Amino acid sequence: MVETDQAGVPWTAPRPRVPAGPQVPGGPPSRATRLRAGLRPYRVVLASRARSQTAYRVNFALDLVSSVLTAFAELAEIWVLYRAVTGIGGLQFHQILLVFGLADLTFSLADLMFGHCDNLPTYLRAGTLDVFYLRPQPLLAQLVTSDITLRRLARASVGLAALIAGLAVNDIAVSAASVGLLAVALVSGVATFAALFVTAAGLQFFIVDGREMTNAFVYGGRYAATQPASVWPHSLVVVFGYVFPMAFTGFLPTLVLLDLPSPTWLPGWLGWCAPLAALWSWALALLCWRWGVRHYRGGGG
Numbered sequence: 323m324v325e326t327d328q329a330g331v332p333w334t335a336p337r338p339r340v341p342a343g344p345q346v347p348g349g350p351p352s353r354a355t356r357l358r359a360g361l362r363p364y365r366v367v368l369a370s371r372a373r374s375q376t377a378y379r380v381n382f383a384l385d386l387v388s389s390v391l392t393a394f395a396e397l398a399e400i401w402v403l404y405r406a407v408t409g410i411g412g413l414q415f416h417q418i419l420l421v422f423g424l425a426d427l428t429f430s431l432a433d434l435m436f437g438h439c440d441n442l443p444t445y446l447r448a449g450t451l452d453v454f455y456l457r458p459q460p461l462l463a464q465l466v467t468s469d470i471t472l473r474r475l476a477r478a479s480v481g482l483a484a485l486i487a488g489l490a491v492n493d494i495a496v497s498a499a500s501v502g503l504l505a506v507a508l509v510s511g512v513a514t515f516a517a518l519f520v521t522a523a524g525l526q527f528f529i530v531d532g533r534e535m536t537n538a539f540v541y542g543g544r545y546a547a548t549q550p551a552s553v554w555p556h557s558l559v560v561v562f563g564y565v566f567p568m569a570f571t572g573f574l575p576t577l578v579l580l581d582l583p584s585p586t587w588l589p590g591w592l593g594w595c596a597p598l599a600a601l602w603s604w605a606l607a608l609l610c611w612r613w614g615v616r617h618y619r620g621g622g623g
Contacts, residue, residue: 385473393430393480397422400548411550416491417580418550423485425547425572428511430478436516438469439523443533446526452620462611465523494579503594507575510596514571517603518543521566524610527617543568552585559587567599 400422404415413421442465445451454464494500522536529535547568551559562568574593577584584590 386476389473389476390480393477397480397484411552412583413550417576419484420488420492421550421572421576422548423481423488424507424511424575427478427481427485428508428571429515429544430474430481431512432515432519434474434478436466436519439465439519440533441468442523442526461615492580500579503575503578507596510600511571513600514567514603517607518566520607521610524614527614539566547571551588556587563588567603570596570599
């Protein structure tokens, strides 16, 4: 028999309310929280790599000393060269010191973060790159964070010291424009060199044991960036001035900071275009990387 209320409408007992589950205080997680959660696996891996390197303190100290001596030898080479002449390419030693500081510091920082892309040929030959595809992270992000070499910080310290010395010995007017240009040059230089590492890694999918060839552009480009581009032949201006824009990392910003005359093929106002050079470098890098990843068909194991 169905119960009814006073108006004769059938009456049913209300269903018990089922809890909807635990509620997150403050609503859904923010974008910053999700980003920190997504980056946590990379932080854990890098922290473990860093701890493993500092576990043997004597060996770690020797690595730091060797890196400092290597970078200092490259700076001493430029000093010896400029001791024999009054100037090269319209620049004297105190001016090229600023070029070296900008280029070497930005390269060292990019090498610290992206230099491990050089390990890709080893993964390809051993067939261990396939393991990266089993993890739910992007392939390039895993490759970049697969290792970290803290001794490269010592190399960056030499570039930083050269940059500070170059800023001190040169007559640079302190203004918002000069400070902004210096900051833009540093950030863009790191991005440009990092893109060069990714470009070289992307080409490894096509070249069998081609690390030496790609390193000719990566480390050769770094060496070219520490020299005055005004002495480059036109072929090098095309390669390291525009295709791989190494001149934008040190030489062109120095021309603007010191108000120096510029060569014909590299006008000085291009020193403000370092961000565009970095964007072009990354467009080329991602094109090579995507092309290489699509070409890869596995280790065959």
